[in-house]
Amino acid sequence: MTVRPDERLLDGHPMLPVRCRTCGAGVQARKASWQQTSVQWSAEAVRTCRERRASVPGEGPNGGVFPACEALHASITQAALDGELPVPDDPGPGPPGTTDP
Amino acid sequence: MTAAETERDGVRAIEAGAVPARFARGWHCLGLSDRFKDGRPHTVTAFGAKLVVFRSGDGRLNVLDAYCRHMGGDLSRGTVKGDEIACPFHDWRWGGDGRCKKIPYARRVPLRARTSAWTTMDQDGMLFVWNDPEGNPPPPGVTIPRIAGATRDDWTDWVWHETLVAANCREVMDNVVDMAHFFYVHYSFPTYFKNVFEGHVATQIMKGLSRPDARPPAKEGRPGMLGNTSVAAYHGPSFMIDDLTYHYEGMDIDCVLINCHYPVDANSFMLQSGIIVQRNERLGGAGAEEMAVRLGDFILKGFEQDVEIWKNKARIDNPLLCEEDGPVYQLRRWYEQFYVDAADVTPEMVERFEFELDTTRPVEAWQKEVEENLARRAAARSSARDSAGGGTA
Ligand code: FES
Ligand SMILES: [Fe+2]
Numbered sequence: 001m002t003v004r005p006d007e008r009l010l011d012g013h014p015m016l017p018v019r020c021r022t023c024g025a026g027v028q029a030r031k032a033s034w035q036q037t038s039v040q041w042s043a044e045a046v047r048t049c050r051e052r053r054a055s056v057p058g059e060g061p062n063g064g065v066f067p068a069c070e071a072l073h074a075s076i077t078q079a080a081l082d083g084e085l086p087v088p089d090d091p092g093p094g095p096p097g098t099t100d101p
Numbered sequence: 102m103t104a105a106e107t108e109r110d111g112v113r114a115i116e117a118g119a120v121p122a123r124f125a126r127g128w129h130c131l132g133l134s135d136r137f138k139d140g141r142p143h144t145v146t147a148f149g150a151k152l153v154v155f156r157s158g159d160g161r162l163n164v165l166d167a168y169c170r171h172m173g174g175d176l177s178r179g180t181v182k183g184d185e186i187a188c189p190f191h192d193w194r195w196g197g198d199g200r201c202k203k204i205p206y207a208r209r210v211p212l213r214a215r216t217s218a219w220t221t222m223d224q225d226g227m228l229f230v231w232n233d234p235e236g237n238p239p240p241p242g243v244t245i246p247r248i249a250g251a252t253r254d255d256w257t258d259w260v261w262h263e264t265l266v267a268a269n270c271r272e273v274m275d276n277v278v279d280m281a282h283f284f285y286v287h288y289s290f291p292t293y294f295k296n297v298f299e300g301h302v303a304t305q306i307m308k309g310l311s312r313p314d315a316r317p318p319a320k321e322g323r324p325g326m327l328g329n330t331s332v333a334a335y336h337g338p339s340f341m342i343d344d345l346t347y348h349y350e351g352m353d354i355d356c357v358l359i360n361c362h363y364p365v366d367a368n369s370f371m372l373q374s375g376i377i378v379q380r381n382e383r384l385g386g387a388g389a390e391e392m393a394v395r396l397g398d399f400i401l402k403g404f405e406q407d408v409e410i411w412k413n414k415a416r417i418d419n420p421l422l423c424e425e426d427g428p429v430y431q432l433r434r435w436y437e438q439f440y441v442d443a444a445d446v447t448p449e450m451v452e453r454f455e456f457e458l459d460t461t462r463p464v465e466a467w468q469k470e471v472e473e474n475l476a477r478r479a480a481a482r483s484s485a486r487d488s489a490g491g492g493t494a
Contacts (some may be wrong), residue, residue, distance in 0.1 A: 002118075002437075003430075003434045003437050003449070004418065004419065004428075004430055005430065006422070006428070006430040006431065008424060008451060010420055012424065013107075027121055032424040032425075033424065034468075035458055035459055035460050035462075036424070036425075036456075036457065037455070037456075037457045037459075038454070038455065038456050038457075039453075039454070039457075040452070040453075040454050040456040041299075041452055041453035041454070041455075042448075042452060043448065043452060043460070045453075046299075046452075046453055047415070059334075060218070060247040060249075060333050060344045061247065061248045061249075061334075061342045061344060061357065062304065062333070062334045062344050063246075064302070064330070065244065065297060065299075065302060065304045065334055066297075066299075067295070067297065067304075067306065068295075068297075068455070068457075069427070078395075081175070081471055081474050082474060082478075083474075083475070088424070092242075094210075095196065100111050
């Protein structure tokens with residue numbers, strides 16, 4: 001088995017650099033629609049992220065999972081709202097669950 | 102097949118390489134540990150081999166290759182004698198460490214009298230084995246987290262099911278990211294979906310509504326199910342713990358669901374599900390047990406829906422995805438780390454990746470905000486032109 005690229009990133013728009021406006025961590029981000037966000041972190045971005053460093057494991061067996069950095073999330077949203085991170089104009093019908101079944 | 106061939110005539114070809122020749126490195130659950138504790142040897146077919154599982158006199162659970170290195174006898178048809186498993190053919194005694202300890206009719210055990218042994222772990226009622234084609238012990242930090250409810254009186258015992266599936270186990274992994282199939286195959290209605298892959302852990306966070314079109318109305322006096330919140334994570338290549346809350350009218354029910362498997366061989370795997378339910382006042386007396394059994398059946402039905410798809414589908418290395426699909430390629434990139442030597446794990450396989458779909462904020466709200474931003478920017482630009490120019494656009 002080899003690791004194959006995601007054709008959606010080659011055919012459509014690619015991941016683009018976005019910086020966290022709070023801590024400066026640099027990631028690659030992409031929005032396929034207003035509702036969808038992908039984020040590729042590097043090891044360095046994980047080390048830089050302030051919320052990540054301040055986080056403590058939550059309760060339960062999956063408490064070790066760091067779900068999200070709120071500041072980074074807000075920065076990506078802002079980049080999209082400011083037009084720096086393009087969002088396809090026509091999101092189409094959306095994923096199942098967003099249209100009438 | 103080359104990309105050019107794929108594109109010829111505009112027909113998309115399905116590509117599928119051979120299934121991996123090795124089995125994933127990581128912890129695998131062989132089932133509830135109690136059933137291996139009767140003092141008898143048990144046969145388990147896993148990792149392309151026949152294994153013997155037995156509890157030795159010292160109380161430990163041991164897993165060895167079942168074929169005796171003497172003349173190939175099947176140790177899983179033998180007898181536990183003290184701390185060793187005795188072969189039914191000539192009574193050679195094998196310890197849990199894989200070494201032959203004694204040959205009753207010989208003065209001395211020959212050199213190289215050693216067979217494959219798997220590191221075991223008996224935790225929270227389940228038996229785990231560490232599989233590593235390179236033969237290394239589990240690295241520190243690569244563990245299965247404890248499940249508090251599994252040993253607490255205010256939770257039920259495990260309700261456990263297993264199903265043999267005739268497909269390579271990559272099929273079950275793809276479910277981690279396959280948002281759309283939850284709607285079409287399992288009749289749930291995800292309103293929020295997120296994946297996080299990092300290190301050896303792959304997480305799926307999902308909030309969903311139940312679909313009134315897909316389930317019968319609640320019985321008189323029974324609360325209707327509204328939806329669920331699920332935080333599920335694969336800790337390694339095969340063991341998923343799902344912290345799951347079902348929301349009913351007027352109450353929540355907390356469960357822990359296990360979704361795990363072990364490869365039997367390259368083309369089949371044993372799919373297992375386990376569930377425990379937390380007792381609460383609304384459920385009353387045996388209500389939690391009943392609920393666990395009911396949910397166990399419900400989950401089994403979900404597996405049957407998946408199995409029906411898997412046993413008929415094609416293996417596909419190049420799924421053709423639309424923008425509304427989940428991160429199938431990124432998941433497989435993460436999964437690949439378990440199929441290469443530890444030294445060949447690349448940063449891209451383990452670096453953090455997130456995929457989020459949040460449908461709870463209507464698109465119109467986003468669009469309104471963008472329009473306002475654009476208007477504000479246009480206004481700022483025209484006033485900047487009056488002064489000095491520049492800007493951030
Ligand atoms: S084959 Fe096992 S003792 Fe001879
Ligand atoms: Fe499924």
